[in-house]
Amino acid sequence: MDLLKQKIRQEGRVLSDQVLKVDSFLNHQIDPQLMVEIGKEFSRKINNEYQNSGDAHPKRVTKILTIESSGIPAALTTGLELGVQVIFARKKKSLTMTDENYVSQVYSFTKQETNDITVSKKFISAQDHVYIIDDFLAHGAAALGLIDIVQQAGASIAGIGIIIEKAFQEGGQKLRDLGYPVHSLARIKSLRQGNVEFIEEVRS
Amino acid sequence: MDLLKQKIRQEGRVLSDQVLKVDSFLNHQIDPQLMVEIGKEFSRKINNEYQNSGDAHPKRVTKILTIESSGIPAALTTGLELGVQVIFARKKKSLTMTDENYVSQVYSFTKQETNDITVSKKFISAQDHVYIIDDFLAHGAAALGLIDIVQQAGASIAGIGIIIEKAFQEGGQKLRDLGYPVHSLARIKSLRQGNVEFIEEVRS
Numbered sequence: 001m002d003l004l005k006q007k008i009r010q011e012g013r014v015l016s017d018q019v020l021k022v023d024s025f026l027n028h029q030i031d032p033q034l035m036v037e038i039g040k041e042f043s044r045k046i047n048n049e050y051q052n053s054g055d056a057h058p059k060r061v062t063k064i065l066t067i068e069s070s071g072i073p074a075a076l077t078t079g080l081e082l083g084v085q086v087i088f089a090r091k092k093k094s095l096t097m098t099d100e101n102y103v104s105q106v107y108s109f110t111k112q113e114t115n116d117i118t119v120s121k122k123f124i125s126a127q128d129h130v131y132i133i134d135d136f137l138a139h140g141a142a143a144l145g146l147i148d149i150v151q152q153a154g155a156s157i158a159g160i161g162i163i164i165e166k167a168f169q170e171g172g173q174k175l176r177d178l179g180y181p182v183h184s185l186a187r188i189k190s191l192r193q194g195n196v197e198f199i200e201e202v203r204s
Numbered sequence: 205m206d207l208l209k210q211k212i213r214q215e216g217r218v219l220s221d222q223v224l225k226v227d228s229f230l231n232h233q234i235d236p237q238l239m240v241e242i243g244k245e246f247s248r249k250i251n252n253e254y255q256n257s258g259d260a261h262p263k264r265v266t267k268i269l270t271i272e273s274s275g276i277p278a279a280l281t282t283g284l285e286l287g288v289q290v291i292f293a294r295k296k297k298s299l300t301m302t303d304e305n306y307v308s309q310v311y312s313f314t315k316q317e318t319n320d321i322t323v324s325k326k327f328i329s330a331q332d333h334v335y336i337i338d339d340f341l342a343h344g345a346a347a348l349g350l351i352d353i354v355q356q357a358g359a360s361i362a363g364i365g366i367i368i369e370k371a372f373q374e375g376g377q378k379l380r381d382l383g384y385p386v387h388s389l390a391r392i393k394s395l396r397q398g399n400v401e402f403i404e405e406v407r408s
Binding site for chain 2: 023024028029030031032033035036068069072073075076077079080083084085086087088090092111119120122123
């Protein structure tokens with residue numbers, strides 16, 4: 001997605017060979033118009049999957065699932081585009097979460113801690129076809145936690161939408177090896193020497 | 205805001221005299237179309253304040269400020285409507301937050317803990333005119349923490365947009381006594397006996 005790559009080039013800051021900071025438009029300050037474009041792009045990819053599924057009775061996405069907090073804006077704009085509800089998994093159980101929940105564990109490398117992530121059972125059922133969205137894909141921990149929750153619900157997974165994939169880390173490969181469609185809007189090959197190098201891809 | 209009140213009546217659950225659960229459309233599952241309408245309503249109120257300010261040189265809102273996570277969807281749709289950037293205060297410092305920050309303390313009554321909330325100094329300056337958005341207003345702790353951050357930046361406050369105000373708690377009165385315009389889209393008078401009773405207001 002060219003607009004996103006341009007933003008990363010202009011405003012991203014490489015803090016180390018592993019860490020790209022994009023807090024001016026993605027995960028602290030948010031650029032609302034960019035988020036609308038990201039929602040449109042994920043929707044386009046979801047519709048492509050649907051049309052090219054080869055399935056006699058392909059399923060439409062019924063829910064968007066993300067995890068608080070940075071996944072929420074893109075999940076919202078994608079849900080708006082598709083006309084479906086958005087769910088964000090909670091990292092900490094609130095006192096008002098009194099219903100039965102799906103729970104999985106996610107280790108955060110940036111925060112160096114393991115969180116339970118929680119989704120109320122009311123909001124995902126076995127009939128749902130769920131599209132997962134997150135801002136970053138690195139080791140794949142968050143995405144695997146969300147996949148686990150969808151599986152606990154007995155629902156199916158339409159695919160995984162990622163804004164920025166650090167393709168030099170193993171998360172993307174893990175998810176593709178599991179057979180899920182992974183739609184990354186920007187794939188970073190390397191952050192070496194303070195430079196952001198993208199994997200250039202054929203448009204799909 | 206009638207659409208919101210209708211949603212609260214249909215889907216809200218009164219857990220106690222103090223606690224209203226609206227996790228099916230506001231703070232766990234999110235209704236994207238409702239969020240768009242909420243963004244339009246806040247924008248309308250912001251424009252009303254601007255037009256009726258009585259100031260010879262009234263200021264336009266330059267930033268929307270909220271706090272993760274449940275404030276993000278409405279902040280995003282309001283920012284989109286106004287064409288300004290959205291900032292969400294962080295409740296926990298990430299390892300990538302290496303810049304200088306504004307920090308304030310917020311006690312969460314639902315989670316029974318005090319959090320530092322953090323905003324990078326890069327994103328609010330003394331020239332900004334900031335509109336604060338949050339999902340709930342009860343004791344006012346989150347709003348007061350966000351006000352503190354805007355004041356640390358030397359910026360001005362355009363107003364405070366709240367989706368649901370529990371008007372039987374003291375937060376709304378505190379903020380109005382401080383002189384800020386408070387725009388609550390639904391004001392709840394009481395949750396007694398399992399019923400949601402709204403304060404009916406003249407349209408503005």
